[in-house]
Amino acid sequence: MPELPEVEVTRRSFAQAITGATVVSLRMGQALRWPLGCAPQELVGRRVHDVQRRGKYLLLALQPGWLLLHLGMSGSLRFASALPAPGPHDHMDLVTSAGTLRLNDPRRFGAVVYADRLDAGMALKLLGGLGMEPLSDDFDLSRFAQGLKARRSAIKTVLLAGDVVVGVGNIYACEALFQAGIRPTTRASRLGPVRVQRLHAAIRAVLARAVARGGSTLRDFSSADGQAGHFQREAAVYGRAGQACPRCAKPIQLLRQGQRSTYFCATCQRP
DNA sequence: CAGTGGGCCTGAGTGC
């Protein structure tokens, strides 16, 4: 489940290698979440001059234009000079002068979208509503507090929604709330300044550490150079229902919020 | 208007 750390680790694993390369061809396989938005051959000859990230989107800066990539839930990228023939779940091969960027995504929740510019059309629709970047200076404590104050739903739901802060998926929402000592069901608007500050710091800390560990490999995530992540070994609560809380040794609880599993410690995380 | 829940997908896991 690629969340922000996995997407960032993926970005770092091929950004340097592809920067400066020229698109040789683009092959699209089965339909993904949205259509590409242009004819694949239109991209031939364009130079890739940067690989950026916004939330869980990877943004390939072309000259001219942008290629937006989203890994959905089961997507992963590979970048190599030689790849085997594409399999049934390989939905994109971006062949460049430096190597081929391949998207593999069994569940096809991912997306590859071309946009002339980021501030119009489909790109604006996808990126326009995104919240603050948690690992950048953009993640301002007072704006975070303001954003939470305006929301009456459960804090975990607000984190997942991504319009206050981006990139915090189910795993890292559970972990950050544990680290901050906040019950996932607590209404966001009821968090006081001290707990908001703790949560702000916890989100940064959890995500930064996950990036440093190469992300979480729950099923089969790996970065574009094939490296698996290791953060899942350090998870305090996620996926550990019934096991001892690392802080107080009481059993970790599991509940459903929306359609999602929430893991928490009823002792360490206060409503 | 904010909030909630459905649907998209397929592979792994479970129970009979």
Next chain:
DNA sequence: TGCACTCAGGCCCACT
């Protein structure tokens, strides 16, 4: 062994 069923979850969108 094999089949039917459930679950995993990011994100858009229809609905309340």
